[in-house]
Amino acid sequence: MTEPKENPLMEKIVSLCKRRGFIFQSSEIYGGINGFWDYGPLGVELRKNIRDCWWNDMVRQRDDIVGLESSIIMHPKVWEASGHIGGFNDPMVDCKVSKQRFRADQLFFAPVIIDRKIVGYVSALESETTAAEMQEQAEKFKRKKAIQGKLEPVQPRDFTEAKSEEIPLIPSPATGEPGSLTPPRAFNMMLQTYVGALRDESAVAYLRPETAQGMFVDFKAIVDTGRVKIPFGIAQVGKSFRNEITPRNFIFRSREFEQMEMEYFISDEDDWAKWHRYWIDWCREWLVKAGIPAAQLSEYNHPKEKLSHYSKGTTDIMFQFPFGVQELWGIAARGNFDLSQHAKFSGEPMEYFDDVAKRKYVPHVIEPAVGVDRIMLAILCSAYCEDQAPDEKGKMESRVVLKFAPRIAPIKVAIFPLLKNKPELVEKAKAVRDLLRPHMTVFYDEAGAIGRRYRRQDEIGTPFGLTIDFDTLGEKGDELKDTVTLRDRDTMKQERVKISELLQLLLPKIR
RNA sequence: GCGGGCGUAGUUCAAUGGUAGAACGGCAGUCUUCCAAACUGCACACGAGGGUUCGAUUCCCUUCGCCCGCUCCA
DSSP, X not given: OOOOSXXXXXXXXXXXXXXXXXXXXXXXXXXXXXXXXXXXHHHHHHHHHHHHHHHIIXXXXXXXXXXXXXXXXXXXXXXXXXXXXXXXXXXXXXXXXXXXXXXXXXEEEEEEEETTEXXXXXXXESSTTHXXXXXXXXXXXXXXXXXXXXXXXXOOEEGGGOOTTTGGGSBOTTTSOBSOBOOOEEOOOSOEEEOSSOOSGGGEEEBOSOSHHHHHHTHHHHHHHSOOOSSEEEEEEEEEEOOOSOOBTTTTBOSEEEEEEEEEEEOTTSOHHHHHHHHHHHHHHHHHHTTOOGGGEEEEEOOGGGSOTTOSEEEEEEEEETTEEEEEEEEEEEETHHHHHHHXXXXXXXXXXXXXXXXXXXXXXXXXXXXXXXXXXXXXHHHEEEEEEEOTTSOEEEEEEEOOOXXXXXXXXXXXXXXXXXXXXXXXXXXXXXXXXXTSOEEEOOSSOHHHHHHHXXXXXXXXXXXXXXXXXXXXXXXXXXXXXXXXXXXXXXXXXXXXXXXXXXXXXXX
């Protein structure tokens, strides 16, 4: 099967997002900056709705979850404790020929020394037999080059110790030939900055790569002041930053992104699998409520051998994006690793005293973590739709519609006077706009033909359109006076509704 | 980070070694009687930098960005 070289659907969505003011490339007038995006007038409404829905469902409608907004820049030790500095800051070595990448500390090399003279180098990847392998290579090397003399035993060193003049002489483990390896380069995922006026090592700080650590670091403060009892959760929405090597797929993976994370603390004796399942189901239901069809969702369980050593299990809710099935929402059982680490690094005990069980323990945690940006992209992709609609003369034309769930649509209702050159219509339409505006996002439009205005709203996913016509003014008698047509985005059907009943009709539909 | 492809209006495309056209969209106006009507007018582009050249949007180099594949994604 050949992979499609292009992705027409994705291109259409990207171009619609730009055309209608959802998403722009950041700093575009300067040529753009890779991995950063701006959200325009409609994008910002959509994101706000996503955040608000999540916050409402996750925090406000529950007794057991409280909110938090921690700072983006935290004490650098936070990232030592979390493992982001120590464990994931490994220098990497690339082989320019085979395109393989190795961790420098797992790549070993040694000079081949005959009669006290270095005649070449051998290399091997870390394994139980690295030393033996390299000794064998050295002997083979000696035979091949037909060099006489005494071969000294090889002494493997890892690549982080390679001197710059040695690097071109060390063979790549992939090809066996020297000259293709790059010097070790650090791939630190965290964005760095300096706090304070001095730009020295002591001032280095990091932009958080996840919001989660804020919840762990403030765990004690919340337990002490929040009147919370296990099981309970701490939720946070905020920006995070990662130096992704390859930002790709529109806003799917960016360097600045917004997370919605929740840490749900449970007893160390609780059945974590039960809570894990509970949160997976909760997240799936939430996505469906946000308008994503259940049929486009699936689950992926991370294989045990790929899990971090502290994780008991991670399940990703996957979404069928136009560019493939990709991770949307990760639900991780993190054990009590994070709290224990912070206890260790800060010296502050992170134990919870359980009034019911009458004992102390370090709680375990289940973490549903999702990106606002990813949800936004999934919503855009599943909402995008092209169908057929009749034009003025009844001829079928293709129509682009974003079928957003009304609760997350940027604009809930658009209001039109049938004609703009009739002051009575305009005045009445503006009165209807003012009536609804305190309760929902509205958009007033009087430009062009009515059909065009409907189509414009279809393209930005506005679920309802209201048109004020001559009947509204009472031209056909009192029966229709002060009624308007309410037009449905998806069916394009219209019904006649009394202005006085609009609010009670619309409000339940947009919740 | 590597390899391949590509950068011309808001979008989709065209042309050209002598500085660019269209369609759709946008804005304003005339006109309107419920699904992208018509007419008129207006605004808007050669991603950036350097080189070759009398002259570069066009050729070359660099860079930035986008797409596809690999890699990476704690």
